[in-house]
Amino acid sequence: MQLTIAAANALAVRTLTRHRISERHARLVAEHLVDAAMCGHEFSSMARLLAIVEALQKRPPPAEIRVVHETANSALIDGGDNIGYAVSITAIDKAIEICGKSGVAIVGANNTWFSGRLAYYVERAARQGYVAMHTTNTTALVAPFGSIDRVMGTNPFAIAFPCEDDDPVIIDIGTSATSWGDVVLSAAKREAIPAGVAVDAGGRPTVDPNEALAGAFLPWGGRRGSGLSMVSQLLGILAGSPVVVDGIGNYGLFFMVMDPALLMPDGQFKSRVSEFRATVHATRPADGVSGVRIPGEGSLLKRRQAQAAGVIEVDDRVYSQILELSA
């Protein structure tokens, strides 16, 4: 079914406040979820409310989000077990503020959980003219390359570059062969997961989503992807997460925001990014490819179309489940 953007926002806010999230935080989460829907990321949008509410029901009330250590170039944030969507906005805004003064900011946040699409936060900084990098470690689900035991999260990595007269260039990738959302969705639909993305608790390859959830996901990209996952894991640990994250909580969020003027004082970086984008667009596509795209462009195009239409799509069953939770 279709919902207007305003109705989807109101429904998300109502559902979240009904489950003890503050009005202010609920608005931040709702904006993120509706934006994900506009960008075409169905599992990161309204459907995510179901997992959020389930997690909320098991948690004590959160404390305040607090900056616990700050320098001229950095800040460390205790998320107070608040939802990551709110903690990440606090963190990226703090990073933007510090970067505005000193040119570069390193910000870590911990004691928090689900934070949605990393692209959302780095885009926020890139729209201020900054280059922003962000990673997080998450619940241990992924085995290192060569291993069958889950130690690392699905550990996404994102970076955004500001662009002249256009959307930023946004790279946002997961470092696991499959995502928690996809596997949970397959379990709910009683469908198999693709071969080669997970092992069961005994380390045997499996296509059963429930066995995968009891076992381990494999890293994306073999040895190299596993190395990248370790980068996110170690930066998450630096931000204050435990070495291995059990359950939903205690994620470590790392942000680096820098002013390109540090290295390009003439202010030309944004137009160089545009030039790079145009160069990639002008390359010859491979057979069967209609045009060569920059990562993130598809999402941003969908967002513009959804904004113009003023509506988002929500799965009928997901909608009725949300209605129940919001009542």
Add this chain to the structure above:
Amino acid sequence: MQLTIAAANALAVRTLTRHRISERHARLVAEHLVDAAMCGHEFSSMARLLAIVEALQKRPPPAEIRVVHETANSALIDGGDNIGYAVSITAIDKAIEICGKSGVAIVGANNTWFSGRLAYYVERAARQGYVAMHTTNTTALVAPFGSIDRVMGTNPFAIAFPCEDDDPVIIDIGTSATSWGDVVLSAAKREAIPAGVAVDAGGRPTVDPNEALAGAFLPWGGRRGSGLSMVSQLLGILAGSPVVVDGIGNYGLFFMVMDPALLMPDGQFKSRVSEFRATVHATRPADGVSGVRIPGEGSLLKRRQAQAAGVIEVDDRVYSQILELSA
């Protein structure tokens, strides 16, 4: 054949100074090449002298390496068309110096070329207790995902984390499906390259190394790997490289060095990294795997063995070619 470490060093210095590299720079390059040999990276070691000399023969004499812009957190370095091995040492040492004062450093370097293994530079900073990230763009050889035209370099990405009582954890990955070195080596040996790593000038898949060199390499890891390659490309552009790098030269080197004390003021990060390493080591290996390793561990183990033995291996034919060039 085997060479003592001292003899290999002396041979490299003699060969380089014979081709107009200063004694000081030649020593830096030689140390790097011999270290690569000890770490088991044959193509990055003594064999690299052949490609370096070939590139040197085509270049005018370099200018000085100069810091052209500096802030409390950053430096921009004009490499003066000096070899990247020397420029990168200047850059990482500048980053370490800045980081020692302000806790974080962003350093870019341009107008330079071959710089060897990125692991070498990030390890240098990690041994001072810092987290260091480094990427570079290089000669355009790689087509973006979905494209058949070379726009990006083989664009490596490296990061190192300091570790308590042990070697740093070092992740150093290329973002192309094959490396320039491997393809050139296959061409020299008149061997085919693996399927699926390159296309010819018309965009057709090829296993002919010479056709690949005339066409384009494919990115590693499909869409995600292509995105990572773009990250290195854009950070290289930020460091001052052209949008597309033609030929050998004008690479853009990006360095970020930070003190983990920014986010972990109690100084515990190094022991957390050790804990993570021990956790990964303790996981169950997959069938057929003897033990689960952290990236970079194999290289560091080989280095210790070579240091103890005091010798490195050099291919006989490579050795005689170097001898000719050093005469």
